[in-house]
Amino acid sequence: MSFSALPKIGMGTFRLKGNDARDAVKSALSLGYRHIDTAQMYENEAEVGDGIVSSGIPRREVFLTTKIWHDKLHASDLINSLHDSLARLKTDHVDLALIHWPSPDDQVPMAEYLGALRDAQREGLAEHIGMSNFTCAQMDQARNILGDGALFTNQVEVHPFLSNRQVVEHARGLGIPVTGYMPLAVGKVMEDETLIRIGRDHNASPAQIAIAWVAARGVVPIPSSTRSSHQKANLDALNISLNAEEMAAIDALDRGERIANPGFAPHWD
Template sequence: MAFDALPPIGMGTFRLKGEEAREAVRSALSLGYRHIDTAQMYENEAAVGDGITSSGIPRRDIFITTKVWFDNLRSSDLINSLQRSLQLLKTDHVDLALIHWPSPGDEVPMEEYLGALKDARREGLTDHIGISNFTCPQMDQAREILGDTPILTNQVEVHPFMANRKVVEHAQKLGLTVTGYMPLAVGRVMEDETLQRIARSRHVTPAQIAIAWSATRGVIPIPSSTRPKHQTANLDALKLRLTDDEMREIDALDRGDRIADPDFAPDWD
């Protein structure tokens, strides 16, 4: 089937390698995940592809996202790198190809790499295109460059300690879905007293509360849990309906605690 939109939760694969990546992907798909998120920079596309093919789930039922690294943003490099990603993933297309980071210092003009990404879509290498780690002005610029070509998502860091409100709201205003990476703040949500208290009252885990908070905001979470028990809990979190009071309590935890902030990052909003 062709996906018109992102599935409500994804399996993130950042930091997963080799057999661990293969098994995590295979397990996630067997439990009901249908969105697998990887990237050229993760150096695990081959293992992710193995996990997908060994899962027994038909390729047409799986939404695969990969991301083009910033050293592949020149036109010819971008197309070639995506073709290489497809070989590693053992598929003839991905469902979504993202620009992983805006070109550092605008070394490669946005017109060039978004134009190449648009070409990749026209050539059938990807069904959808999108961006990642783009600021509000960069989203506006991308929208202007691409015109009628839809941008499916902006994938950015979102968790209770980094709500990223300005970017999330601007993206949604532009009609972009927001995908939130690191939704569990690399495990830090488990240690927060507010999240622990809300979780206890509902007989769930703080991780499930954090995922439900993202989903309630219309953000697609992509946790990278490897254990089947945690993967199942993440799926079950989508069934939670947080109250307005609970949402306000979690919103108050936002302190702009950004985890992914490399030296080549854009000037954040």
């Protein structure tokens, strides 16, 4: 199966290790997820691969994403690291290979690492290619390097406390879909009164409301959970329809609260 678009929701695996990662991937696939997201930096690619294999779901039916860490952005390093990822993932290709972070302080020119990523795609190591944590200006630069339609997504942090509106709208203007990581703000959505109240009206949890809000904005959420009951609830959140008033109330929660903000991050929009 060749995926022409991102599945509507994915299973994130950040912070999942060992058997937790294996079991979470297998459980998610059994519940109906078909998009699994990992990264070299998560140090769980082998376990994610095990989970996919043991699920019994044919590899061609699973949309698999991994991300290349910023110490592997020189052209030869990038290709070699992707081969290593594929070996750990027990597959001959990923459906999507992302640059995890733009090169800190542009130590490696963007044209070099995006060119190498495109070469990896041409070699069949990745069906699609894209970026993560790129700013508006960096998306423009990436599009200028690779051309229209080459970049499958920009994966950025999106949750009710960080709507990341500028990046989401800029990506939309460039025709680049956005994947939203940490849609539950590492659990902080569970304590928010607005999300709790709206959840009550929908017989849903605050987490489900947060995911429904992300999805309603045209962003693909990739929540992470080890418990199958939570995984199922996250999947079911796609069936929740929020009205304009509810969307506006959640929009108003934006406080620019960025959780993933390492010292090498770009200058955010």
